[in-house]
Amino acid sequence: MQSANDLKQLLFNINHKSYPAYKSARGAYQFPNYILSIDHVQGDPFAAPSRVSIHVTGKTAAFPPSLYDTYEKRIALQDYLLRQFARAIAPYSFRAKGSGKSGLLGVSRCGQEILERTACVFNAANGSLVLNMEIGFPANGRTIAAQELIRILFDFLPGCVEKSLFYHSLNPKTCAAVAALSEDQQAIRQQLKEKHLTAFVADGAILPRETGVSDLPMKHAVPFSSPDTLRVTLDLPNHGPISGMGIPLGVTLIVGGGFHGKSTLLQALEMGVYNHIAGDGREYVITDASAVKLRSEDSRNISNVDISLFIHDLPGKSDTTAFSTADASGSTSQAANVIEGMESGTGLFLIDEDTSATNFMVRDELMQRVVADSEEPITPFISRVRDLYEKLEISSILVAGSSGSYFHVADTVIQMKEYIPHDITERAKAIAAEFPPFTASVRPFALPSFQRHPLPDKVLTGSDRTKVKVMGQESILVNKSLTDLRAVEQLTDSEQLSGLAALLLEAAERAMDGKKTLIQVVDLLEKEMDEKGLSTFLAPGRPGDLARPRRQEIFACLNRCRNLKFR
Incomplete structure (x- = not known):
């Protein structure tokens, strides 16, 4: 592995050269408190930004195991760190100047829901973490502006990493509250089954959203209040008793x-x-x-x-x-x-x-x-x-x-x-x-x-170079196969569609043999995600950041793919 100084010297050496020379920077570099890996370099300043990952050891990150000792807590912690990092880099995006996407600093934009994402992956075994982001490598026209990239990598980024990915820099009470809320939410899910309920809506909840295009809570909305006949009280490990409509x-x-x-x-x-x-x-x-x-x-x-x-x-x-x-x-x-x-x-x-x-x-x-x-x-x-x-x-x-x-x-x-x-x-x-x-x-x-056996056609399996395009929360295009998901209303993030595209390809290439039923295919996909993590589905030609879809949306996607035939 090379050092941070090696990277700086390399950038000095390629300054003012043609943009493709940036590709020589690919590799991993040891910074004082983390490893910076340049995983993919964009072809020119107007192309999709370069992909960079930040690797922090468990000893350096130093998060207490109590914050990630269950799956739910780990996903909540990943989500929290991703949001903190996004806030940290926001003031620096496009501070470095240049043409096209020069100076862009980007990371997954999280909504109101907490999802498992490949953008931030926390290793529960050793407490290490990996955060994936985009950087627009700067250029003047199509000539490398190395001094601007040095500003990003050596002046802007270290402070953002220090501020958002190390436990000692974060508020311990806030971190504990993230874990506590996750634990309480899981406790409610468990008590739904025990109390023979399909859903629980807490007293005081704010249900209306700000606008039709904003998922933020509406200001001055009427707080929810359960009718007495449907009110139940649940005992949560951190919140304590909570009442609401069951x-x-x-x-x-x-x-x-x-x-x-x-x-x-x-x-x-x-x-x-x-x-x-x-x-x-x-x-x-x-x-x-x-x-x-x-x-x-x-x-x-x-x-x-x-x-x-x-x-x-x-x-x-x-x-x-x-x-x-x-x-x-x-x-x-x-x-x-x-x-x-x-x-x-x-x-x-x-x-x-x-x-x-x-x-x-x-x-x-x-x-x-x-x-x-x-x-x-x-x-x-x-x-x-x-x-x-x-x-x-x-x-x-x-x-x-x-x-x-x-x-x-x-x-x-x-x-x-x-x-x-x-x-x-x-x-x-x-x-x-x-x-x-x-x-x-x-x-x-x-x-x-339910004995349906899916079989993909050559549009999904016959290409040596797979192309994937995700159109917001509406549809996915895999090679020439368009799958319309506009009516699948519980999809909440475009990265879930990226995840579905990756799962569709994985299923078409490896799981759909004409012998397995659709249920067996989805079982295999979920088992692989559970055992190896969502990151195992990242591959060249597929979108860089994925969010895990539910089992129900995996079925919905496969059922709507016009290039899958069921027999």
Whole structure:
């Protein structure tokens, strides 16, 4: 390994040379308190920035093991250090001058959720850490400006590392609070199972977000307050007793007038599958980690999915036990989403009437009289929701603003009034008894087949030089294969899509042999992430920073990839 002085001398030697000479700087260099590794050098100052990693030994970082002795604490600590480093480098980005991206200092931008990321990896075995970042190597035109890079690497960066990645420079109480919150959030998840709950929303939580494009908490929002009949008190190891609304297993209906907070509550529950940072307002909004948000998804790709639980006797004699289409309707897409959610192992469905196919959710009495059941190929969700819970232990939380038919099948009814929930179960049931329940001839409940075997085509496997492009939180492009993920609403970070792209390639190249089922393929991917870490999926041609997606989103991605065929 070379020294920091060697790097400085090398940069002096290539100053004013053509930009490609920067590539000679690749390698690892020992600085006083860390190793700086120049992993990838950009081709020119206008290209994607160079990739640099900072390696700190456990002895130097000196974080107490109590801050990372569980998986949850370790991920929370990584997240905290990444945020601290991002704050430290922000004032220095573009302080070094030049053309193109010269002087850029960048690192993963974390949102309100705490995710496992490759941008900062903490080794629980020895307390060491690696932080990955981007630096725009400076140039004047396409001529190396080495003095500016020396400013970055020798003047700016050491102070940022010292300030944000060493325990002695950080506030010990804040570090302990990060670990404590993580431990408390995990305790709530455990108590959900023990108390037979699907979700918990703490009293005082702030659910509304600042704007439609900002995930920060809304100022002056109405704090959440549980109805007495649904209030539970949980005992947390650090926070102590905490009270809030416990949503029980079964079928829960959320109702209320427009703009009173129905969808806001559901959106908080959607994101409750992740832990949130302190100050977010949803730190103690915790949902069953396997929850799946269902919606209709016109035009999505479906391959060999058994949707016969909901769709049968289609015109043209289409086989709905192995249904395929490149252009799904609202009802067939939502039916497939339910079955694929079951395949992923979910224990909770989250549904908003506004984003659902009406004919998939319910048929009213007048429509049944006009169009006979024998002429309707759709068995609506209302006819299956009880069986999903009673036979498969899959609960449902539904937002309804216009259809009252679900009052008959709901176990719990919550009405939102000016962002405050009220338990109206008894009153709703009493009023519903005055109206006939939804009835229709329904086929017997039969568990769908999950013996689907994915096979990739040459678009995913036939290229020697794989190209990956991630378009925000909307889609991924692997070679020429576009996978649309806009309707997968629980994806919260573009780096999760980068992770999905890497997992898709890994599965196509190594796991999909035509013998393994989709479940077995995803099991293998998760096992590899658990045992080797997410960083094992980093490779040339793939995005540099990944965030770990949930099991449910891995299924969603593979199911939507048009260049995977299932048999």
